C-alpha cells in the first residue's frame with residue numbers, strides 16, 4: 001500500500017490487515033503511556049483545507065502515539081490564503097522531507113492529484129464530495145466489532161447522499177466486505193447516476209425510511225451538508241426531519257441491538273434526534289475511538305515500511 005486515496009484501491013485482504021492492526025492499536029488507548037515507537041523519525045503533515053474537528057485531531061493523535069513528528073497546516077493561516085496554488089503548497093512542504101501527507105481539500109480528486117506530485121505517502125482525509133476512505137474503514141471496523149462479520153448484514157445509509165463522500169466510501173467498503181446496503185434519501189438528495197451505480201455495485205436505493213429501518217442491522221445517519229448546497233434541496237428543516245430524520249418515534253422501528261452511527265458533526269434535531277444520538281445503541285463515540293485505532297493502523301501500514 002503506497003497511498004490511501006480510495007476504498008476502491010484496497011483488496012479485502014488489505015482491509016482485513018488494516019483491521020487486524022487496528023485491533024492491536026486499540027489497546028494503546030487504554031494504557032497509561034500511549035506511545036509506540038513504530039514511526040519514530042517519520043514526519044507526517046496534516047494539510048486541511050476544509051474545517052475538521054475529529055478527522056484532523058484523530059490523525060494528529062494517531063501519528064503522535066506512533067512517535068511520528070506531526071504538524072498541521074490549514075488553509076487559514078497558510079500561504080494558500082495568499083493565493084499559493086495547491087501544487088506549490090504541497091511541493092514546498094514536501095521539500096522539507098515529509099514522509100506522509102494527510103490531505104483534506106474541497107476539490108474532488110485532489111488527493112489523487114497530490115499523490116502524483118510527491119514522493120510522500122498520501123492519505124485522502126476527504127476530497128470534496130468524492131471519498132473519505134478512513135471514515136469508511138473506521139465505520140466498517142466499528143460495525144464489525146458490534147455485529148461480528150458484516151457478511152449478509154443489512155446496513156442503511158440515510159441522508160444527504162448527494163454531498164456525501166462518507167456515503168461513497170462506505171458503499172464501496174461495506175459491499176466489499178459482503179454487507180447488504182440500502183441508501184435512503186429524499187429524491188432531491190439522491191445523487192444523479194445512482195441507479196446505474198447501485199445496479200453495478202449491488203446496493204439498493206429507497207425514498208422510504210420507515211420501510212427500511214425495521215429490516216436494518218445497522219443504520220448510518222449522514223449530516224445535511226448545508227455548506228455544499230447552492231439551492232434549496234428540501235422545503236424546510238422541519239420537513240426534512242419528518243421525512244428523513246432519525247426521530248424519537250422512528251427509533252422504535254429499530255431493534256434495540258442495531259448500532260446507530262453518524263460520522264459527525266451531527267446536526268441534532270435535524271437528521272438525528274438527541275434520543276437517537278445518545279441512545280444506548282448509539283455507536284457515535286465508539287466510531288471516534290475506533291477511528292483513532294484505524295488511523296494509527298493506516299499510518300503504520302503506509303509508513304512503517306511493511307506491505308499490507
Ligand code: NCD
Pocket residue numbers: 054055126132135165166222223225263264265
Ligand atoms: C464527514 C466529512 O467531513 O466528510 N465528517 C467527518 O469526517 N467525520 C462528514 C460530514 O462532514 O458531514
